[in-house]
Amino acid sequence: MNYLRRFIKKPFPFFYSYILGIFFLKLRNYHKAKMYLMNALKVKQHKDPDIIFWLGIINYYQRKFDKAESLFKHAISINPGRGFYFYWLGEVYLQKGNFEDAIIKFKKALEFKTFPQGALSKIAFCFKELNRLDDALVYYDKALKFNSNSPDILNNKGICLLKSGKVNQAIECFKEALKILPGDSNILKNLGYAFIKNSNFSDALGVFMNLFRYNNRDISVVNNIGYCLINLSKFKEALDFIERGLCIEPNNKDLLINKITCLYKSGRYEDALRILVETTKTTEKDYYINLIGLCLEKLGKFNDALIFYNKAINLNPKNPYYLINAGSCLIKLNRLKDALNFFDKALEIDPLNLLIYQYKGYCLEHLNQTEEALICYNKAIGLEAKEANL
Numbered sequence: 001m002n003y004l005r006r007f008i009k010k011p012f013p014f015f016y017s018y019i020l021g022i023f024f025l026k027l028r029n030y031h032k033a034k035m036y037l038m039n040a041l042k043v044k045q046h047k048d049p050d051i052i053f054w055l056g057i058i059n060y061y062q063r064k065f066d067k068a069e070s071l072f073k074h075a076i077s078i079n080p081g082r083g084f085y086f087y088w089l090g091e092v093y094l095q096k097g098n099f100e101d102a103i104i105k106f107k108k109a110l111e112f113k114t115f116p117q118g119a120l121s122k123i124a125f126c127f128k129e130l131n132r133l134d135d136a137l138v139y140y141d142k143a144l145k146f147n148s149n150s151p152d153i154l155n156n157k158g159i160c161l162l163k164s165g166k167v168n169q170a171i172e173c174f175k176e177a178l179k180i181l182p183g184d185s186n187i188l189k190n191l192g193y194a195f196i197k198n199s200n201f202s203d204a205l206g207v208f209m210n211l212f213r214y215n216n217r218d219i220s221v222v223n224n225i226g227y228c229l230i231n232l233s234k235f236k237e238a239l240d241f242i243e244r245g246l247c248i249e250p251n252n253k254d255l256l257i258n259k260i261t262c263l264y265k266s267g268r269y270e271d272a273l274r275i276l277v278e279t280t281k282t283t284e285k286d287y288y289i290n291l292i293g294l295c296l297e298k299l300g301k302f303n304d305a306l307i308f309y310n311k312a313i314n315l316n317p318k319n320p321y322y323l324i325n326a327g328s329c330l331i332k333l334n335r336l337k338d339a340l341n342f343f344d345k346a347l348e349i350d351p352l353n354l355l356i357y358q359y360k361g362y363c364l365e366h367l368n369q370t371e372e373a374l375i376c377y378n379k380a381i382g383l384e385a386k387e388a389n390l
Contacts, residue, residue: 014043021054030058049078053085060092068092083112087119099126117146121153128156133164151181158190167198185211185218192224201231219245219252226258235266260291269298286315290322293329302333320350327359336363354383 021037024030034055041051056071072089075082090105103126106119124139140157144150158173174191181187188211195204205228211221222245229238239262245255256279263272273295280288293308309326316322327342343360350356361376 014040017043018051021051025054025058028061030062034058047078049075049082049085052078053082053088056088060088060095063095065092065096069096081112083109083114086112087114090119090122094122094126097129099129102126117143117150117153120146121150121156124153124160125156128160128163131163133160136160137164149180151177151184151187154180155184155187155190158187158194162190162194162197167194170194171198183214185214189220196224196228199231201228204228205232216244217248219249219255222248223252223254223258226255226262230258230262230265233265235262238262257287264291264295264298269295273299284315286312286319286322289315290319290325293325297325297329297332302329305329306333318349320346320353320356323349324353324356324359327363331359331363336367339363340367352383354380357383 017040024033053075059068087109093102120143124136127136154177158170161170192207226242290312293305296305312322323346327339330339357376357380364373
């Protein structure tokens, strides 16, 4: 280093300033890197695209994305024949959430065969963020042709498949990724989520319990263990884990919902109701209001339950299940015509919900509208058969 500095005291020759700039950049000493690169740029009369590019890289790593964008564009304007200029401009757009422009720049980088695996996986990621999942999967597959053993690409492809509803394929992707990177917590979590999506709560529980052994303070892990145990009807064990999580984060929304759900499903309606009433003192969320209605209905307080269902509907009129709950409560109050109004509104939102047709059919049958009731029952049977085939 001292040997190099002797050459650059007076004046600052371009080569040594440039080399020192890159040297300090690799050491992440951005202040010195910028100083030496700026000296090199002065020698080149501010027209060297490579130095401008490296200054852009420094700003990128300092998270000064607007400045980095300006510098990369300047480098491209001087020399549009460098693929890595476009690649890093794509990275800037990705960091700024400008996914459309990022895709354009990464594709431009591919024309120069610059970082093909990286560019392909970045394009796939951008498509995933834009919810263009089919396009994302195409590019993840292209990236895997360059490196079929990349756990990151396999994991991201699995996430895409999971979002696309292709749960079994997602599970296989996560398993392949874990063969390459065993014990990775992010991949294991995604595998657990996929098992939950498939209603395979036993396998999901096994995954999350494995994660819990390594980190028993990870709230998402503790919460998912509780959720799996609830769905396996192991309510006491579920409540133990949920309480453990609440000791760490007393106001965690997901844990509170799981605690209420656990109490509700285990028949402890009054305990669930007490927590809900306390919760709604600070936040009047439609989800909690609806749960109060469900608890009151289970306690046989139908008129009170109906008040809360209507309140939930006013807060979120597009949720068909709030309308279904109000309708089913009205059936118990023998107000069948009023119930029909709620089921008709629910069908406007969710016309393929077989539960609504079953309830509507029941109301029509007991109002002696037999033909209309049969139409509803047949519709429900058709939808049930379609779901079974799927």
